[in-house]
Amino acid sequence: MKFLRTVFFFVLALTAVNAFAQSSAELKRRRDKLNEELQQLNDEYEATAKNKKTTLKQLNILKAQISLREDKINTLNSEVRLLGNQINENTNNVHSLQSQLDQLKKEYAAMIVFAYHNQSAYNKLMFVFASQDFNQAYKRLTYLQQFGTYRQRQAESIQGTQKELKVKINELDRTKDQQSTLLKDQEKEKQTLGQEKNSQLAVISDLSKHQGELKQQLKDAQQQKAKIESQIRVAIRREVEEARRKAEAEARAAAARAAAERARLAAANPGSPAPKEPAPAAAKASTNSELLNATPEFAKLSNDFLGNKGRLPWPVANGVITQEFGLTYIEGIKTDNPGIDIRTNSGAGVRAIFSGEVTSVNNISGTYLVVVRHGEYFTAYANLKSVSVSKGDKIGIKQNLGTVATDGATGETQVHFELYKGQNAVNPKLWLATQ
Known part of the structure; x- marks a missing residue:
């Protein structure tokens, strides 16, 4: 049960890491695309700004720039939040590893003290020979061997934990640096957004003079x-109208087929009373939606489009x-x-x-x-x-x-x-x- 719990938490952590990597990569791709579009707009605006006469094109470019700039700021916000979550997770990991390391060192120190008090071969031999029977002596000898092996494993575990702790601390520092860079970029974008809004007001003011x-x-x-x-x-x-024409033509054809069938039955049974002609159904005006979805092909296409x-x-x-x-x-x-x-x-x-x-x-x-x-x-x-x-x-x-x-x-x-x-x-x- 303990093993299954460990595997579950490992898979959960791995999934979280993969989700973070995918989200981070997607946000970075989005930010890079926005930067490219903003650069194109900036080049185009500079070209139009050389013209002394203010035009709607300048206003449209500024509006597009402002929209993209706000989109980029929102993207940066998402990246900052994502990195903040990663920082919290890494901080918790560092604290957990530090606690594990402290506990391992404490246990290892206790083993060292014990080994110090029992370091002579004489004491070990006396511990074995003081057994009541051969079976107990064998168990004590095995215990001494296992104790030595465990002690070595504890030392290796301490070294491994120290390395993992160092990796996590470095990862935490890198994430904090990334977040700091993004926050600076975000502040810069907000300043640029303010400048673009001021430019937009200036262009609108100039355009208003030439209403x-x-x-x-x-x-x-x-x-x-x-x-x-x-x-x-x-x-x-x-x-x-074409769909309506086809629907009406189909209705007329169906009525003609029904009349032909009644005539055939009357001819085949001359002594029998003629089949009554069904009362005409109340005319039902088809909606545009019904007409445009009259065929299975168009109905499926509409459904797929909506989906x-x-x-x-x-x-x-x-x-x-x-x-x-x-x-x-x-x-x-x-x-x-x-x-x-x-x-x-x-x-x-x-x-x-x-x-x-x-x-x-x-x-x-x-x-x-x-x-x-x-x-x-x-x-x-x-x-x-x-x-x-x-x-x-x-x-x-x-x-x-x-x-x-x-x-x-x-x-x-x-x-x-x-x-x-x-x-x-x-x-x-x-x-x-x-x-």
Whole structure:
């Protein structure tokens, strides 16, 4: 039982160590990725700052920087907490090993005292020869041999414990150094975040002096998004109507088959009364969801898509959200975004976030829009410079759809992404995996 308990605690400790290593590695990978994205944004901002005229691009970059900076600070917080837990665990291990070492030394000292008092061969021989019989003499001789062996093992155990204690103390010191470095990095990030927020206020203040131009920029952007949303809704409505047409055609075919069967029975039994025609069922208006999930294939696709909510890949391999879903205000000017805007690298590929069927490819003011159906769900990818799919294509998850366009006037490279359940737009960010 004692052995099983020891094995259990060993496995538990090993699992905890592995979990810490995995969590620590994942957080470090996340921090490194954030650093890379922040550096790209910083380079882009410096390039735009050389232009004396303040633009929305500068504001969008600052907003993205602030969002990433806050994400990095949260990541650092998680790393600090993780290291704090590791420090507490290592501290407890050091105390436990120190207690074991003290106890081993105490027991070893007692053995040394005993051995000192019985160190002469004469005393050992007298201890053996004073036995009452041969069996007792044998046991006493064996005891003396085992005592010597145990004494040697105790000395080895003390040395092993001392080495393990030294390793744990060094590990504890390294963890404390890592935590100290992360705390300094965290403080530096907070200062940088404050500077970026001040820069954001300055840019907003400068933009407010040119509200006419700002309103025009926002108006142009909203008009483009309105065109995109209109085309998306047309594509979805077309799919719904096609599904309704197929359902009605199937109902008519079923009614015709039933009428033919009644006629056949009447002809086969001329003397019998004709089978009564069933009373027409009350018309039932199918919902969009029922129509779009009418076939087992689309029903399964919808279910699989829903089952991956929060884990779907991003439409670009690397990107930062520059404008969130829904209503936002810039210096009192309201904008309504039916999707999200994702800044990415020039020439970046756009990919499908799930398997499905391309329902439409449209050219809108010189850039392309691709709409993909996933059962009753639809995803839309706008502001593409080129496309590599056609209407009706069956596509797989992460399949390339085209490349993102770069705005010649602002130099911004971003994809506009929307997600619909039926004809209702939903926040895409809630469905995408955390990068």
